[in-house]
Amino acid sequence: MKIIVTPTQPYSDQKPGTSGLRKKVKIFQLAHYLENFVQSLFDTLIVPSDAVLVVGGDGRYHNRQAIQTIISMAAANGFARVLIGQGGILSTPAASHVIRKYKTFGGMVLSASHNQGGIHGDFGIKYNIGNGGPAPEKITDEVFAKSKVIAEYKISDLPQVDIDTIGETQFAGLAAGQTFTVQVIDAVQDYADLMQSLFDFKAIKQLLATGFEMKFDAMHAVTGPYAKEIFVNRLGAASESLMNCEPSEDFGGGHPDPNLTYAEDLVKIMFAGENALDFGAASDGDGDRNMILGQNFFVTPSDSLAVLAANATLVPAYAGGIAGVARSMPTSGAVDRVAAKLNVPSFETPTGWKFFGNLMDAGKVTLCGEESFGTSSSHVREKDGLWAVLFWLNVIAVKQMSVEAILKAHWLEYGRNVYSRHDYESIPTEAANSVIAHIKAQFASLPDQVFGNYTVKLCDDFSYHDPIDGSVSNNQGIRVLFTDGSRIVFRLSGTGTEGATLRIYLEAYEPDSSKHHLDAQVALAEMIQIALQISQLVEKTGRVAPTVIT
Ligand code: VG1
Ligand code: CO
Secondary structure, three states, rough: OOOEEEEEEOOOOOEEOEEEEEEHHHHHOOOOOOHHHHHHHHHOOOOOOOOOOEEEEEOOOHHHHHHHHHHHHHOOOOEEEEEEEEEEEEEHHHHHHHHHOOOEEEEEEOOOOOOOOOOOEEEEEEEEOOOOOOOOOOHHHHHHHHHHOOOEEEEEOOOOOOOOOEEOOOOEOOOOOOOOEEEEEOOOOOHHHHHHHHOEEEEEHHHHHHOEEEEEEEEOHHHHHHHHHHHHHHOOOOHHHOOOOOOOHHHOOOOOOOOOOOOOOOOOOOOHHHHHHHHEEEEEOOOOOOOOEOOOEEEOHHHHHHHHHHHHHOOOOHOOOEEEOEEHHHHHHHHHHHHHOOOOOOOEEEEHHHHHHHHHHHHOOHHHHHEOOOOOOOOOOOOHHHHHHHEEEEEEEHOOHHHHHHHHHHHHOOOEEEEEEEEEEEEOHHHHHHHHHHHHHHOOOOOOOOOEEEEEEEEEOOOOOOOOOOOEEEEEEEEEEEEOOOOOEEEEEEOOOEEEEEEEEEEEOOOOHHHHOHHHHHHOOHHHHHHHHHHHHHHHOOOOOEEEEE
């Protein structure tokens, strides 16, 4: 094998966001764009001579070409072996598991997650370190710095590699006597085995065999093959229990984001009155998100995390109890109440899964979650969509209660953290920045101000001090906290690729069970008005309604 050192010009926009580098496909197709980023990454890492790299993606458009480039560059940059999911497929949690199981050096996940795919859609690349989790900011900051001054990259003269046939292909390595190996592995099996080791498959199988009707929607994305193996082959579910389980490069033209807006086909089935099924769930492009629905009932992700924490001991893997919990700052405090009752610690981190890794590695937390439909545990170092679905099924199988009944009982015990997120997508960046600046300008004057029933206690821009490695992450979202514990959080998205997306997170605690049945939008109506008043969002953006409400 020969190394080809190729001269290149830097791009100025390769700053990884909340979860890797995400851009329009046509940006990734610019000359040397992917190569520049990959080389900047390899130059940041110290790659030992026996290093193994895991590579896989969610199967979206450009996945296959990108994988060939990465294989060729990994060979030229001294990796000894690359592990590829068959067909270039690995869901994000499966990639995390493969990195951990085979103790590899790290891995690359090619995905833009819940963003649209296809030739006009988005592509993305994310690096995960040896613990299986997303690279911390220390690494991504350095990659960005290197990408701004890169002058050349190293690629090899390897031919196109067959990534569809399970097995190994060996090539002559960089030095005499060395080899470079491309190993194609079954994308599903290791992950399915892991799930089977965590949950009571016997109990879930019995639940599904006794008239309990479910529907899982893979949204034409990566979880399709995983769902077939787990639900149909291993748990005996009817094949009608699955929908949109054939992955496609553009996710069937849809938006692979499991929420009430984009998973509308599933939502129709689950809100069909008397005809609604018992349980519905969906996952996103790369399989790390989950939405849980009961019969005519939506489970807010923040509540889902709290319910899983409260019922963890019903699941074999967590029967001994949980060490602690962590949630991202905008996620509701529902799980904190469970942690307090269980007498385990709860941590509040910035948005993005990379902040949970240190806590899990240190054994401080077992369960983690985000309001953005992400839940998982220390079984991997990513959020895990199918894991959450199986956890719910396991809990239902043991409790023999409906999803709604489980939630109502939970609220009765803990009170309800009424919660909603309003997203304003693709607004001009300047308008979004002016909204944020306008709120920040009121930091001094807001405290003690009274808005109807609410009085502002304090407001700040959230900073996180990592208790494990001492690192500090500033500017992680604006919090307006009220004296009764309610909050409004304003944040700009770090995953969008068009203009800016402004997220408003609203939370109010309701201890009174006679009000628990209220729709969140109704219960939060006053908070929503306060958020608009403080932010002057309508005036500054011209938007009169959110794009997505969850
Ligand atoms: C969003 C979510 C965040 C999540 C991230 C990646 O980020 O809010 O909670 O971790 O997406 O999820 P942002 O910066 O757009 O708010 V995934 O499933 O897209 O990898
Ligand atoms: Co995702």
